[in-house]
Amino acid sequence: MVVQLAAVVTRVPQRPGPVRQVSFGPVWCLCFAERALRPRCFASPSTKVEAAAEIATLNKNYYHPATFFTWNDAVTRLVVTAALLLASLAAQAADVPEFRLVIQNHTFQPSELKVPSGAKVKLLVENRDAAPEEFESTELGREKIVLPNSTASVYVGPLKPGSYRFFGDFHQDTAQGRLIAE
Amino acid sequence: MPGVALLVFREVMEAALIVSIVCAATRGVDRRGLYVAGGIGLGLFGAVLVALGAGAIAQLARGVGQELMNAGVLLAAVVMIGWHVVWMARHSRELAQHMGAVGQAVKAGSSSLTLLLAVVGLAVLREGSEVVLFVYSMAMGGIGVASLAGGIALGVASGALLGYGLYVGLLRIPMKHFFRATNVMLVLLAAGLASTAARFLVQASWLPAWGEQLWDSSWLLSNGSLAGKTLSELVGYDASPAGIQLVFYAVTAIALFAGMRWLRAPPAPTGSRAAPGASAGTPQPQH
Numbered sequence: 001m002v003v004q005l006a007a008v009v010t011r012v013p014q015r016p017g018p019v020r021q022v023s024f025g026p027v028w029c030l031c032f033a034e035r036a037l038r039p040r041c042f043a044s045p046s047t048k049v050e051a052a053a054e055i056a057t058l059n060k061n062y063y064h065p066a067t068f069f070t071w072n073d074a075v076t077r078l079v080v081t082a083a084l085l086l087a088s089l090a091a092q093a094a095d096v097p098e099f100r101l102v103i104q105n106h107t108f109q110p111s112e113l114k115v116p117s118g119a120k121v122k123l124l125v126e127n128r129d130a131a132p133e134e135f136e137s138t139e140l141g142r143e144k145i146v147l148p149n150s151t152a153s154v155y156v157g158p159l160k161p162g163s164y165r166f167f168g169d170f171h172q173d174t175a176q177g178r179l180i181a182e
Numbered sequence: 183m184p185g186v187a188l189l190v191f192r193e194v195m196e197a198a199l200i201v202s203i204v205c206a207a208t209r210g211v212d213r214r215g216l217y218v219a220g221g222i223g224l225g226l227f228g229a230v231l232v233a234l235g236a237g238a239i240a241q242l243a244r245g246v247g248q249e250l251m252n253a254g255v256l257l258a259a260v261v262m263i264g265w266h267v268v269w270m271a272r273h274s275r276e277l278a279q280h281m282g283a284v285g286q287a288v289k290a291g292s293s294s295l296t297l298l299l300a301v302v303g304l305a306v307l308r309e310g311s312e313v314v315l316f317v318y319s320m321a322m323g324g325i326g327v328a329s330l331a332g333g334i335a336l337g338v339a340s341g342a343l344l345g346y347g348l349y350v351g352l353l354r355i356p357m358k359h360f361f362r363a364t365n366v367m368l369v370l371l372a373a374g375l376a377s378t379a380a381r382f383l384v385q386a387s388w389l390p391a392w393g394e395q396l397w398d399s400s401w402l403l404s405n406g407s408l409a410g411k412t413l414s415e416l417v418g419y420d421a422s423p424a425g426i427q428l429v430f431y432a433v434t435a436i437a438l439f440a441g442m443r444w445l446r447a448p449p450a451p452t453g454s455r456a457a458p459g460a461s462a463g464t465p466q467p468q469h
Contacts (some may be wrong), residue, residue, distance in 0.1 A: 051276065096387070106323075120387070131322035132236075132315045138405035141381055144248060145315055147237055148322075153245045155387040158394055170319045173185065 001122070053078035096155065101135075101177070103127045103146065105132045105169060116162040117181035126151040134169035140179070143169070186330060190337025191280045192411065193309040197225075198345025200305040201416045204298045206352040207270070207364040211295060221299040223375055225306025232307060233314035249386035252308065255358020256379035262297040263372040264438050267365045269294045277325055307359035344412075367416070373435040380430040381420075392425030426434065 078175045099121055106129060115121045125135045127146040136143040137156060146152040159181040168175025201218065207212040232251075233238070239247045313334075320330055355363045383389040400421035403410045413419035418431055 014252070031347065122387075131319040132314075133319065134312065137401065139422070140387055141405065141422065141424075144385070145236060145238060146310070150237070152248075155385055158391075160395060169189065170316050173325075178391065 005038070055105055082175075083102050096120050098122045098124055100124045100126065101176065103129060104131050105129065106131075106133070106168060106171035106174045107170070108166075108175055110176040112180055113177065114180045114182060115157070115159070118158050120155060120157045122155045123179075125154060131170070133171065133175065135166065136169040137164060137166035139164045140166065142166075184301070184333070186316075186320060186325070186333025187336040187340070189315075190334050191314075191341045194338050194442045195339025195344050196261055196411070196415045197305045197309040198341050199412065200371065201302050201347035202303055202345040202352070203367050203416075205349050207266070207361075207368055208295060208298060209360070209364075214295060217295050217299040218302055221302030222306050224299075225303040226310055228303065229310025229314055230309040231316070232266045232311035236311070236315060240334040243386075246386035246388070250388070253379040253382040255304050256307050256375045256382070258435060260372045260376045260379070261301065262301050262304075263368050263375075264434075264441065266294045266297050266301075267368050267372075267438055268441045268445050270361060270365055271446045288309050369435055369442075370417045371415075372438060373431045374392045374414065374416070376429040376434040376451060377418045377420065377423065377427040380427045381424065384424055384426060389426055392429065394424050395422040396425055396428065462469075 002079065050053060051092060069083055084119050097116070097119070098118060099113055099115055101113060101123060112121075123135075125144070125146050125152060127133050130148050132148055133146050135146055135152065140156055140159075142155050144152050156179070159179075161181050162177040164175050164181065183393060201222070204221075205214070205218055208217075220320060236248075239251055241247060241408060243250050252269070317330065317334065352364065352367075380389060384391045398421060403421060404412065405411070405421045410421065
C-alpha cells in the first residue's frame with residue numbers, strides 16, 4: 001500500500017508524444033470512448049471535424065505546460081503526499097518516549113530530569129500556576145509558551161550525553177532546571 | 183524591575199534590529215517613515231491578538247500550533263525580504279544615481295515598501311506577543327504597577343536605542359556601497375530567520391533534524407549572551423545548530439544572492455537611459 005502510494009507520489013508526469021494523424025478512424029473512436037471517463041480539461045469531440053481540431057490543438061500546444069501539468073493531477077499528488085507525510089509523522093510521534101515536567105510556584109519539578117541520549121524525546125511541560133510561563137533552553141535551542149493550567153509538548157534531541165540547562169523565561173530567578181542526557 | 187526590563191529589552195532589541203535594517207534599506211524612499219510606523223502599529227495590534235488567541239493557537243495541529251505559527255511568520259518574512267532584495271537589485275543603480283529624485287523608481291518601489299512594512303509588522307508581532315504574555319504573567323504575580331511600567335519603559339527605551347545605534351552605524355556606509363551593504367544584511371537576516379523557522383519545525387517534530395548539535399561553540403559565544411542574541415538576530419548565529427538549520431540557511435542565502443545576481447537589470451546604455459532621470463528633476467516640454 002505504502003509502496004504504491006509512494007509510486008504515485010514519485011511518478012514523473014509523462015508528457016504525451018505528438019499525436020499523429022495517420023490512422024484517423026481509431027483516434028476518433030478513442031476520443032469518443034473516453035468522453036465519459038475523461039476529466040473536462042479538453043472539450044470532448046463529437047464529430048470528426050472537432051476531433052481533428054483537437055488533435056491539431058494538441059500538437060500546436062505540444063510544448064505548452066498545460067499538456068503535462070493539470071491541476072487535477074497536481075492536487076491529487078499533493079493530497080497523497082500530505083497523507084503520507086501525516087501518516088509517517090503519526091508513526092514517528094507514537095515511538096517517541098515522553099517525559100513530564102511540572103511548573104508549580106514558578107519552579108520546575110523535577111528540577112533535574114533524566115532522559116536517554118541518542119534518541120528523540122518528547123517533553124510534556126505542565127503549568128499548574130495561574131500565570132503563563134515560557135519553557136526555554138538556549139543550550140537546547142527550544143522555547144515554548146506554556147499557558148496557565150495547560151500542558152505543552154516540546155520535542156528534544158537526539159542529544160549527546162551531557163547536562164542541558166533550561167529555565168522558565170518569565171520567572172528566571174526561581175524556574176531553573178537541568179536535562180541530563182545519559 | 184530589572185528582570186522585567188531585561189526581558190522586555192531582549193524582545194524589543196530583536197525586533198528593533200530588524201526595523202533598523204529595514205529603515206536603512208529604504209533610505210531616501212518617500213513616505214518610508216509612515217510605512218515603518220504603520221508596520222510597528224500593525225505588529226503591536228497583531229501581537230495583542232496573538233497573545234489573546236494563544237490558547238487557541240496552542241491547541242492547533244496536535245499541540246504544535248505555536249511552533250507552526252512562529253515558523254510561518256518567519257518564513258513569510260523571508261519571502262518578503264527576498265522579494266525586496268531582488269527588486270532592489272534591479273533598481274539600486276537608479277536609486278544610487280538620483281537619491282531624492284527617484285520619481286518612477288519610488289512609485290514602483292512602494293509595492294516593495296509594502297512588503298517591508300509587513301516584515302516590520304511580523305517582527306514586532308512575534309516578539310510583541312511574548313512581551314504581552316510576559317507582562318500578563320508578571321501582573322498575575324502581583325508586581326507593582328510602577329515597577330512593571332518602569333521596567334517596560336526601560337526595556338523598550340534601551341532596545342530601541344540599540345536599534346537606533348545600528349541604524350546610525352549603517353548610515354555611515356558610503357553611498358557607493360550603501361544599497362549593496364544593506365542588501366547583504368537583508369539576505370543574511372532572511373537566512374537567519376529561515377534557520378530559526380527550521381528550528382521551530384524540528385521542535386514541532388515536523389522536520390527531521392539531520393543531526394542535532396552539529397557543533398557546539400557556546401564556549402566562544404553562547405546563545406544566551408547579549409552578543410550571541412544580537413548576532414543570532416542579524417546573521418542567524420546559533421551556537422549548536424541542527425543540520426537542517428544549515429540547509430535552510432544555505433538555501434535561502436544562495437537563492438537570494440543568485441536572484442539578485444541573475445535578475446539584475448542590464449547595464450544602462452549611456453545617453454538614452456539618462457533622459458528619464460534628468461526629466462524627473464527638470465521637466466522638459468513635450469509635444
